[in-house]
Amino acid sequence: MTSAASAVIDNDTYLPVVNGQPFESLQASGGGIATSVNVAYSLTLLTFGLDHPDVRVPSLLIIDSPRKAFGANASDRQRAVQIYNRFRTLVDAYGDRLQLIIADNDPPPIPGDTFGRVAFDYDNPMVPGVDHPGPDHVGRAEDERGEWLRRDR
Secondary structure, rough: OOOOEHHHHHOOOEEEEEEEEHHHHHHHOOOOHHHHHHHHHHHHHHHHHOOOOOOOOEEEEEEEOOOOOOOHHHHHHHHHHHHHHHHHHHHHHHHHHHEHHHHOOOOOOOOOOOOOOOOOOOOOOOOOOOOOOOOOOOOHHHHHHHHHHHHOO
């Protein structure tokens, strides 16, 4: 699939159907279109929740590597620009009512100061302001959660 001629939400599953293909088959196909559908669906849920406070969905959205599935041709770069323009539109419209965290290996493909940037490297592996637990913290989160569960009984 190279473009979407139709996109609707299935009345039974509440998942997207694009060009007659259900969400599950879109996911299985992978690639830029699947990524675009995922991002669009997530943004739809986010904005619907912001517009309808009685619908309980988070106002935080974390998107990991939205451009990873795209290629590098002109249409792929244009799709990335469109997605980032949509991010900027949401920030402009909703301001501090929402939080978008976009983990991407490259800077945003659009100019402007809408997006803050946090760069990670070996010497700075954490988000600024979040303390590193230190070298003595070697427990796995799953193990610690299990300990919490045992303590609560």
